[in-house]
Amino acid sequence: MDFLPFLVTQCLNALSQAALLFFLGCGLTLIFGIMRIVNFAHGAFFMLGAYVGYSTVHWTGNFWAALIVAPILVGAFGAAFELGILRQLYGRDGHAFLMVTFGLTLIMGEVIRLIWGVEALQVKPPDSLSDIVFILDEPFPVYRLFLVGAGIVVAVVIWQFLERTRLGLLIRATSQNAEMVHALGTDVRLVRSAVFGIGCGLAGIGGVMAAPLVTASLGMAPNAVIDTFVIVIIGGMGSFLGSLIGAVLVAFVQVFGTYYFPDFALAFMYLIMVTVLVVRPGGLLGKEA
Amino acid sequence: MRFLIAVAALLALLPFGLPPYAMTLLTEALILGLFAMSLDLMVGYARLISFGHAAAYGFGAYASGNFLLHTSMPLPCAVLLAGLLGGLVAIGVGWVCTQATGVSFSMLTLAYAQLLYAVAFKWTPVTGASDGLAGIPRNPGPFGVTWWSTKAGFYYLTLACLLGTFVFCRELVRSPFGAVLRGIRENEAKTIALGYNTRRYKIAIVAISFGFAGLAGALYAPFAGFANTELLFWLLSGQVLIMVIVGGAGTLIGPVLGAVFFLYMQQQLSSYTDSWALFFGVIFVLFVLFMPEGIWGLILSRFGKKAA
Numbered sequence: 001m002d003f004l005p006f007l008v009t010q011c012l013n014a015l016s017q018a019a020l021l022f023f024l025g026c027g028l029t030l031i032f033g034i035m036r037i038v039n040f041a042h043g044a045f046f047m048l049g050a051y052v053g054y055s056t057v058h059w060t061g062n063f064w065a066a067l068i069v070a071p072i073l074v075g076a077f078g079a080a081f082e083l084g085i086l087r088q089l090y091g092r093d094g095h096a097f098l099m100v101t102f103g104l105t106l107i108m109g110e111v112i113r114l115i116w117g118v119e120a121l122q123v124k125p126p127d128s129l130s131d132i133v134f135i136l137d138e139p140f141p142v143y144r145l146f147l148v149g150a151g152i153v154v155a156v157v158i159w160q161f162l163e164r165t166r167l168g169l170l171i172r173a174t175s176q177n178a179e180m181v182h183a184l185g186t187d188v189r190l191v192r193s194a195v196f197g198i199g200c201g202l203a204g205i206g207g208v209m210a211a212p213l214v215t216a217s218l219g220m221a222p223n224a225v226i227d228t229f230v231i232v233i234i235g236g237m238g239s240f241l242g243s244l245i246g247a248v249l250v251a252f253v254q255v256f257g258t259y260y261f262p263d264f265a266l267a268f269m270y271l272i273m274v275t276v277l278v279v280r281p282g283g284l285l286g287k288e289a
Numbered sequence: 290m291r292f293l294i295a296v297a298a299l300l301a302l303l304p305f306g307l308p309p310y311a312m313t314l315l316t317e318a319l320i321l322g323l324f325a326m327s328l329d330l331m332v333g334y335a336r337l338i339s340f341g342h343a344a345a346y347g348f349g350a351y352a353s354g355n356f357l358l359h360t361s362m363p364l365p366c367a368v369l370l371a372g373l374l375g376g377l378v379a380i381g382v383g384w385v386c387t388q389a390t391g392v393s394f395s396m397l398t399l400a401y402a403q404l405l406y407a408v409a410f411k412w413t414p415v416t417g418a419s420d421g422l423a424g425i426p427r428n429p430g431p432f433g434v435t436w437w438s439t440k441a442g443f444y445y446l447t448l449a450c451l452l453g454t455f456v457f458c459r460e461l462v463r464s465p466f467g468a469v470l471r472g473i474r475e476n477e478a479k480t481i482a483l484g485y486n487t488r489r490y491k492i493a494i495v496a497i498s499f500g501f502a503g504l505a506g507a508l509y510a511p512f513a514g515f516a517n518t519e520l521l522f523w524l525l526s527g528q529v530l531i532m533v534i535v536g537g538a539g540t541l542i543g544p545v546l547g548a549v550f551f552l553y554m555q556q557q558l559s560s561y562t563d564s565w566a567l568f569f570g571v572i573f574v575l576f577v578l579f580m581p582e583g584i585w586g587l588i589l590s591r592f593g594k595k596a597a
Contacts, residue, residue: 106570
């Protein structure tokens with residue numbers, strides 16, 4: 001294999017991986033930015049997305065339907081959890097949230113096991129995306145190209161949503177000064193529920209999109225939550241752009257690290273995180289330590 | 290103090306009245322209790338939430354497992370040395386993790402545990418990869434004592450470790466050092482302003498806490514006769530955190546009760562249902578929501594005392 005085609009396909013590989021990680025990272029960072037909550041259950045929402053996606057594809061035979069159904073269901077579940085449980089905890093210190101969402105992770109893992117069983121479930125991508133294209137004479141799966149495209153689209157949509165819409169404005173304002181937003185006549189609690197739902201919904205999309213690559217399995221949650229935290233810590237908690245940079249960085253390290261040093265790929269990821277924390281304790285674009 | 294002696298005496302007398310199966314369970318409960326107590330030093334007193342405490346436990350288990358398998362080191366020495374080694378390694382870990390505060394600290398400890406977990410799968414000569422270490426013996430000695438290898442003897446060794454750790458930890462949290470830890474918990478900026486180098490205190494408490502968790506793991510390896518990657522898995526880190534919170538953080542005794550409660554529930558629920566973890570998750574969430582002071586905290590407040 002020549003070097004250039006190899007480099008191009010590996011980079012595309014890394015970008016498709018980055019897209020999946022970005023769905024996770026930007027949801028988590030959005031939630032943290034608004035609520036100062038660290039959602040440990042983020043990986044579990046990602047996993048739930050994959051399983052709901054599996055069932056939707058199973059019943060309707062349509063992958064695109066899954067891409068719509070899963071984020072809505074997962075997002076609604078997230079918002080309900082915020083309304084029912086997390087709302088009780090505002091005013092307690094941040095660790096209470098960490099522990100409650102950790103408990104939720106255990107519960108969701110068990111419930112998913114009871115409903116869908118322990119077997120890993122295969123999700124087929126739609127026929128139009130299951131082909132292979134040749135890039136510089138190297139075969140490359142169309143599905144991964146689709147992921148790169150989807151990642152870019154979602155990043156642009158969220159960015160525009162935060163910058164241009166009224167809800168986006170309220171979200172940015174709430175992350176700066178929640179009390180003032182409340183005093184100006186907006187129900188901040190609704191903004192919080194919405195953001196928690198949106199963040200979980202994004203994790204749900206990520207889960208559906210990851211399912212054809214990695215199958216839906218019970219091991220998804222812990223792996224996803226650790227990768228996500230690494231991304232967000234590198235990028236800076238609460239920074240949207242930071243989560244994008246973190247996702248791309250981690251994906252490139254994972255893909256190239258696995259190729260060149262398969263035994264040390266994981267160590268590289270942590271090494272980058274530790275280096276960032278030592279140099280800039282708040283993350284690359286984070287404000288607080 | 291009188292209460293402590295009474296409990297210690299009761300625990301010491303138990304082997305004479307209990308069937309062997311209950312003894313095994315009780316020994317395991319004491320080991321888990323020691324593990325939970327070590328985490329309480331960080332969680333309850335300095336509000337450093339470790340999500341990777343299984344790293345220290347698994348480290349201790351693999352260390353003592355290797356000492357016992359490959360040398361003729363006596364059991365108590367292997368256990369103590371493994372704990373000590375765990376504490377020494379944790380100085381480096383603490384140095385890295387305390388670069389961050391709050392949630393990032395928790396995530397760094399989790400990352401460290403996952404890293405060890407990944408290493409344990411690859412480093413076959415030391416860890417036996419996915420098979421783990423099997424047939425870990427309870428070596429005799431020192432001075433030709435073979436008592437440790439009996440059920441009762443191992444129980445007393447575990448009990449001695451637990452009581453020794455408890456007395457040490459209780460003196461530690463009552464000392465000026467403990468006062469600084471509580472200062473860090475309540476208001477770190479203020480503690481720094483008072484002239485304390487809080488980072489050093491945090492590294493010290495991480496090392497001590499990980500050392501005792503290593504001691505617990507070092508006891509578990511010869512207790513079960515094996516050590517595998519499960520002992521390093523994040524799920525165990527989560528379970529021990531649950532024991533601390535359910536039992537009552539910042540009380541030292543509470544987490545031991547939490548461990549006993551956890552093991553008892555696991556035994557009871559697993560005979561009815563496969564998904565006991567589901568019930569445990571629900572119980573944990575309910576405790577965090579409605580009883581953040583935990584079982585022991587609740588008992589203490591009944592008697593008009595406050596947790597430290």
